[in-house]
Amino acid sequence: MNNVEKLQRTRQLPTIRVESEPSGDAHWMYMHSNAAPGVRPCFHSQMLDDVLGFMNSITLRDSQRECGKLRHLVVASDAAAFNLGGDLELFSRLIRDNNRDQLLSYARRCIDGVYHLNTGLGGDVRTIALIQGDALGGGLEIALSCHTIVAEEGVQMGLPEALFGLFPGMGAYSFLCKRISPQLAEKIILEGSLYSSEEMHRMGVVDVLVPKGQGAAAVQSLIDRQRRAPxxxxxxxxxxxxxxxxxxxxxxxxxxxxxxxxxxxxDKSLKMMERIVRAQEKRASCRVA
Incomplete structure (x- = not known):
């Protein structure tokens, strides 16, 4: 039975699409569902709410968990990019307004999400990031928070926040230091360079590297293997x-x-941030067209 046959139930939220096995043992959550032309594939507040809401909806209480039952959550994307990171347009506006409360509120929701993924939604879930397009900034952070990263060849990954004088503040340093040395983690963060998925695999950031178009099959194979030893x-x-x-x-x-x-x-940093927003919008419009 292939993955398409297994995933029979589909849930549609405003910004994400979820396909689930009828048993509820595996969920595939696709970010950026039905994105309109020009909408940047990043963590807009609505999508952040949808992601958190869905993860909370499938988190079981201790009394609901069955002994020996292993579940899976796959984080993927419907867009050409996996995720381009935080909402830089929102950041720029809140920084110019000196609105610490709203900036911290956004950041706290991001932390809630990556912490939940990293701890396995209470412990009974193995989390897998399926990267089939570019994963930058906060997009890479959500992948790093998962137990396993499966990436297709030829995609770009990186933490470019240093370009506008900032650093990735929603888990990148903590999660990277569990995969690679702190010295290499700091180099990746401070240089702000982009790396291919092949380079990230050689460094130990990506767990499984597969040819283009084979990511979903690789994830399903991984799930099947893990189920043999729940x-x-x-x-x-x-x-x-x-x-x-x-x-x-x-x-x-x-x-x-x-x-x-x-x-x-x-102001110089904020203008750079705003230029990146315009570039992301242009790219999103071209990909949809």
């Missing part, structure tokens, strides 16, 4: 959260530094 993978979730924890307080402390750093940016 107790082991559930135990690994628990071990991971003990041996390599990324705590909520750590993530929030870093994102508060991000907020204060963002509010200190000058």
């Amino acid at each position: 107790h082991a993978h559930l135990a690994l979730n628990a071990c991971r959260n003990l041996a390599q924890p990324v705590g909520y307080n750590e993530l929030m402390g870093i994102t508060e530094i991000w907020v204060d750093t963002a509010l200190a940016l000058g």
Whole structure:
């Protein structure tokens, strides 16, 4: 039975599309569903709310979890890009208005999302990022928060926030340091360079690299293999959260530094941010056309 036959139930939210197995054991969440021409494939507030809302809806209480039952959540995209990161247009406006409360509120919702993914939605879920298009900034951060990153060849990945004097403040440093050395993590963050998925695989950031067009099949194969040893993978979730924890307080402390750093940016940095927004809009219009 192929993946299309298994995923029979589809839920449509304003900005995401979800396909689920009838059993509820696996969900494929596609960001940027039905994006209008010119809409940037980034974390607009509505999509952030939809992603958080869906993840909360499939999170089970302790009393609901079945012993030995392993579930999966795949984070993917309907757009040509996986995700281009945070809403730079919103950031620029809030920084110019010196609106710390709203900037922190946005950042806190991002932290809620990546923390939930990283801890396996309470422990019984293995999370997988399927990257079939460019993953930049916050887009790479959500992928890094997942247990496994599956990427197709030929896509770009990176943390370009240094271009406008900022740093990725929603988990990048914490999650990267669980995959690579802190020195290499700092180099990636401070240089702001873009890397191919092949380079990220060689560095150890990407777990599984496959040819273009084979990402979904690779993810399904991974899910099938993990299901053959559910107790082991559930135990690994628990071990991971003990041996390599990324705590909520750590993530929030870093994102508060991000907020204060963002509010200190000058006009030159904000103009660069706004130029990137225009470039993203142009790119989105061309891809849709």
